[in-house]
Amino acid sequence: MLRIAVFLALALASAASAQQRKTILMITDAEGVGGVCRQDQTDPKDAEMRQLLTGEINAAVDGFLAGGAGDVIVWDGHDGSQTLSTLTIHPKARMIQGSLGASMLMERHFAAVAYVGQHSKADVRGGIMAHSFSSLGIQTMTLNGKTVGEIDVIAAMAGHFDTPAIMLSGDQAAADELKEIVPDAEMAVVKEGLGRYACLSLSAPAARDLIREAARRSVAKIGKIKPYKIPGPVTLQIEYTTRNSLAFEAQYRTGAEVLGDRTIRFKGKDILDVWRLYRSR
Numbered sequence: 001m002l003r004i005a006v007f008l009a010l011a012l013a014s015a016a017s018a019q020q021r022k023t024i025l026m027i028t029d030a031e032g033v034g035g036v037c038r039q040d041q042t043d044p045k046d047a048e049m050r051q052l053l054t055g056e057i058n059a060a061v062d063g064f065l066a067g068g069a070g071d072v073i074v075w076d077g078h079d080g081s082q083t084l085s086t087l088t089i090h091p092k093a094r095m096i097q098g099s100l101g102a103s104m105l106m107e108r109h110f111a112a113v114a115y116v117g118q119h120s121k122a123d124v125r126g127g128i129m130a131h132s133f134s135s136l137g138i139q140t141m142t143l144n145g146k147t148v149g150e151i152d153v154i155a156a157m158a159g160h161f162d163t164p165a166i167m168l169s170g171d172q173a174a175a176d177e178l179k180e181i182v183p184d185a186e187m188a189v190v191k192e193g194l195g196r197y198a199c200l201s202l203s204a205p206a207a208r209d210l211i212r213e214a215a216r217r218s219v220a221k222i223g224k225i226k227p228y229k230i231p232g233p234v235t236l237q238i239e240y241t242t243r244n245s246l247a248f249e250a251q252y253r254t255g256a257e258v259l260g261d262r263t264i265r266f267k268g269k270d271i272l273d274v275w276r277l278y279r280s281r
Contacts, residue, residue: 034052072090186221
C-alpha cells in the first residue's frame with residue numbers, strides 16, 4: 001500500500017508540475033510542412049524536408065515560450081521517429097524519439113498538445129498526401145462511425161486525460177479537420193492542396209512567422225479551450241488496403257471482430273481502452 005501511495009503521489013506531482021509550468025507536447029509530422037508537396041520529399045532523410053520541418057518546429061517553440069509556456073516537448077512523429085535531431089531542434093526544447101505507446105504519453109497530463117506539419121485524414125479532397133496513420137496500409141479508420149485520422153485520435157487521447165489541443169500547423173484540409181472538433185484552436189495554414197501531390201505554399205520564412213504567432217496566441221487559450229472527448233463506449237473500425245488482408249489469427253485478438261478480409265472492429269470502454277486493443281498484437 002505504501003508503494004502505491006508513493007506512486008500516486010509522484011504521478012499527481014508530475015501532472016501538477018506539467019500544468020503549472022505549462023508543458024506543451026508538440027507532435028510533428030512531415031506531410032503538412034510548408035513546401036513539402038511530393039511523396040519523395042517525406043523521406044525522413046530528405047535534407048530539405050528536415051530543414052523545413054525543423055524550422056517550423058523551432059518557430060513554434062519560440063511562439064509557445066513567448067506566450068508563456070514553461071516547457072516544450074517535441075515528439076518526432078514522422079515515419080519511425082527518425083526525422084529530427086537534437087543538434088538542430090530549439091535549444092530550449094526537449095525531444096522524444098521512438099514510440100509513445102498506446103496512451104501517447106498523455107497520462108503525464110500536459111498543459112496542452114499541438115500539431116506541427118500535420119496532414120488531414122484519408123479520403124479528403126484537397127488533402128495533400130492525406131492518410132490515416134498509414135498511407136500504404138489503411139484505407140479507412142472510424143471512431144464511433146466517424147472517419148478519423150491522427151488529428152481526431154490524438155485530440156481524443158489528450159482529452160481523455162483532460163488535456164486540450166490548442167494549435168495546428170499544416171495544410172488547409174488539416175486545419176479544417178481540427179477546427180471541426182476544436183473550433184477555438186489556433187491554426188497556421190502554410191499551404192493549400194491543389195491535388196494529392198500539388199500545393200500552393202507559403203515561403204519558409206512566411207510559414208515560420210505564421211506558426212510562431214499562432215503558437216504564441218494559443219498559450220493564452222489554455223484553460224479556455226475544452227479538451228476534446230469521445231464518450232464511451234468507443235468503437236474503432238479499421239479497413240486496410242487491398243494489399244493488406246487480415247491474418248487468419250486476427251479473429252482471436254482480444255476485443256476484435258473481423259468483418260471481412262480487410263476490415264476489423266474493436267470495442268472498448270473509452271478511447272484509451274480501444275486504442276490499446278488495436279495496438280496490441
